[in-house]
Amino acid sequence: MSSQDFDARGEAGFADFFAMSLDCLCVAGFDGYLKRVNPSWTRTLGWTPEELMSRPSVEFVHPEDREATLRGRARLTARTSMGPLVNRYLCKDGSFRWFEWRSIAHPERGLVYAAARDITDQKLAEERLREANEREEKLERQLVFVDRMASVGTLASGIAHEINNPLASVTANLELLIDELEALGAGSSSARLAESRAMALDAQAGAERIRKIVLSLKTFSRAETERRVALEVRPVLELAIDLAANEIRHRAELVKDYGPTPLVLADEARLAQVFINLLVNAAQALPEGRSDAHEIRIVTSTDASGRAVIEIRDTGPGIPAAIIDRIFDPFFTTKPVGVGTGLGLSVCHNLVAAMGGEITVSSGEGRGASFRVVLPAAAVEEAAPASASSPGKPKARASVLVVDDDRAVGIALCRVLRDHDVRAVTAAKEGLELLAAGKSFDVILSDLMMPEMSGMEFYDELTRRFPAAADRVVFISGGAFTPSAKAFLDRVPNARIAKPFDARALRDIVELFVAR
Numbered sequence: 001m002s003s004q005d006f007d008a009r010g011e012a013g014f015a016d017f018f019a020m021s022l023d024c025l026c027v028a029g030f031d032g033y034l035k036r037v038n039p040s041w042t043r044t045l046g047w048t049p050e051e052l053m054s055r056p057s058v059e060f061v062h063p064e065d066r067e068a069t070l071r072g073r074a075r076l077t078a079r080t081s082m083g084p085l086v087n088r089y090l091c092k093d094g095s096f097r098w099f100e101w102r103s104i105a106h107p108e109r110g111l112v113y114a115a116a117r118d119i120t121d122q123k124l125a126e127e128r129l130r131e132a133n134e135r136e137e138k139l140e141r142q143l144v145f146v147d148r149m150a151s152v153g154t155l156a157s158g159i160a161h162e163i164n165n166p167l168a169s170v171t172a173n174l175e176l177l178i179d180e181l182e183a184l185g186a187g188s189s190s191a192r193l194a195e196s197r198a199m200a201l202d203a204q205a206g207a208e209r210i211r212k213i214v215l216s217l218k219t220f221s222r223a224e225t226e227r228r229v230a231l232e233v234r235p236v237l238e239l240a241i242d243l244a245a246n247e248i249r250h251r252a253e254l255v256k257d258y259g260p261t262p263l264v265l266a267d268e269a270r271l272a273q274v275f276i277n278l279l280v281n282a283a284q285a286l287p288e289g290r291s292d293a294h295e296i297r298i299v300t301s302t303d304a305s306g307r308a309v310i311e312i313r314d315t316g317p318g319i320p321a322a323i324i325d326r327i328f329d330p331f332f333t334t335k336p337v338g339v340g341t342g343l344g345l346s347v348c349h350n351l352v353a354a355m356g357g358e359i360t361v362s363s364g365e366g367r368g369a370s371f372r373v374v375l376p377a378a379a380v381e382e383a384a385p386a387s388a389s390s391p392g393k394p395k396a397r398a399s400v401l402v403v404d405d406d407r408a409v410g411i412a413l414c415r416v417l418r419d420h421d422v423r424a425v426t427a428a429k430e431g432l433e434l435l436a437a438g439k440s441f442d443v444i445l446s447d448l449m450m451p452e453m454s455g456m457e458f459y460d461e462l463t464r465r466f467p468a469a470a471d472r473v474v475f476i477s478g479g480a481f482t483p484s485a486k487a488f489l490d491r492v493p494n495a496r497i498a499k500p501f502d503a504r505a506l507r508d509i510v511e512l513f514v515a516r
Contacts, residue, residue: 024099024116030077032056035111044118046092062088062096076105076112086119098123164499167210168476171500172412174204211500228355230263230378231271233300233308239268240275241298247283252294252314259301261308262377266355274348274359278312278371281345285316285369306377307357313370319363327361348373397421398442398514403431403458404476405450409499413445413476416503417510428458435466443513444469448477448485448496456488474509476501 018025018038027036034053041052045060052060061069065087072085085103088096103114181197241254248254264271279296286294299311319327328349352359356376363369402413402424410424423441425431428450435441444462448455455475462470475489475496489496495509 028112030110060090168499169408169412171207172416175503176415228265228267233261236271240272244279247280250288251283251286252296255297257299261300264308264375265378270351274351277348282314308375310373315368318367319369396514398510401441401444404447428453444473448475
């Protein structure tokens with residue numbers, strides 16, 4: 001076989017290979033135009049060979065990839081070969097396909113021989129994997145954040161319990177001090193006495209504010225099973241406002257537009273959680289430091305069906321139409337990590353739905369957002385009017401036993417009940433010893449959580465040894481934060497009063513036992 005025959009057959013074989021290749025093969029000139037393309041180009045991009053060769057090939061390259069492509073060509077013409085290059089080529093339908101290139105230059109001919117492999121599916125798979133990894137990392141961060149918030153809730157409930165004991169002593173003593181100053185100042189014009197009373201009233205107001213915050217923490221961090229009762233909406237809103245106040249005050253003026261609403265059947269902690277989430281969400285939609293320019297408005301009313309309606313409106317940027325249908329989806333959030341978990345609105349939706357209600361949102365970009373919670377009215381029987389006490393009837397003295405491991409609380413209780421005969425002990429075992437020695441008490445005020453012998457164990461021992469005394473126990477507690485304590489309070493019918501206690505309410509309870 002002659003070399004001429006071999007060259008002819010080789011040329012024909014090359015043409016067959018060029019046409020049959022699944023990759024996009026081409027010959028391009030140093031002038032930037034394609035000179036020859038195989039059929040794969042048309043199958044892949046949709047352009048005819050004539051269309052592909054009629055204009056500079058860089059015009060088919062995605063604008064973001066052109067600079068890198070031109071740099072690669074410059075290296076190729078200078079070095080006769082080019083390493084892997086990845087770019088996107090325009091399809092006739094306007095989409096883009098990813099190509100990975102292998103090229104070699106022939107300087108004498110001024111030509112480049114190149115093969116481009118379509119790696120679009122690979123790129124899409126890589127993008128899906130990257131997005132999946134990002135979602136997984138985001139979910140992990142969110143779950144860590146949720147777990148941290150749960151830990152904070154547990155910590156908050158414990159702190160609330162620890163604050164309640166000294167706070168009970170402070171509030172009781174302040175109330176007594178004010179009474180004493182009022183008695184001393186009756187008919188007196190002493191400026192110092194008036195100033196002392198004013199200072200005591202200021203301190204009492206501060207202690208009352210702390211009491212409300214602690215009560216809010218106890219309510220909101222409560223983790224026991226749901227307890228639905230007929231309750232008023234407004235106090236739960238006020239509780240939520242207290243807890244969200246720090247988020248709101250630097251961003252907006254809070255406006256309360258309260259109209260009448262029926263009682264609703266709900267769990268106080270869960271309803272408070274709904275309102276807190278909505279208030280914080282509204283606040284975080286507003287810029288910080290411009291509270292005079294923005295407003296968060298709370299509107300309550302009753303709809304035509306007799307349901308309670310609560311609306312929380314803000315004057316923020318609003319919710320884009322593209323995402324408004326997703327805002328109640330779990331883990332959907334537009335906030336940065338650490339600011340939101342993407343669970344707040346989803347939790348609100350689930351809690352409101354569980355109460356038989358509904359939550360909706362209306363918004364538009366640039367005109368704020370309005371969340372509307374609608375809850376069915378509770379079917380509550382009318383309460384019987386309380387019987388009035390006989391006027392002028394002298395109050396009897398009661399024999400009272402106080403059992404509390406905090407000595408300051410015991411002293412405060414003795415002062416509050418100074419019109420009665422009070423004996424205070426700091427250990428439940430001391431109380432049992434007094435009863436065993438034959439002492440009798442009209443009422444026993446017992447703390448719930450105490451070392452050595454708890455109030456629960458004290459009560460059970462009374463039930464076994466002194467059942468009549470067990471019926472006269474009133475529990476005074478800063479909170480039941482253990483499963484056993486919660487189960488105990490569910491089991492026993494005895495009265496209980498929360499720390500910090502109201503002195504007048506405590507006296508009323510004692511007088512009820514005396515009147516038996």
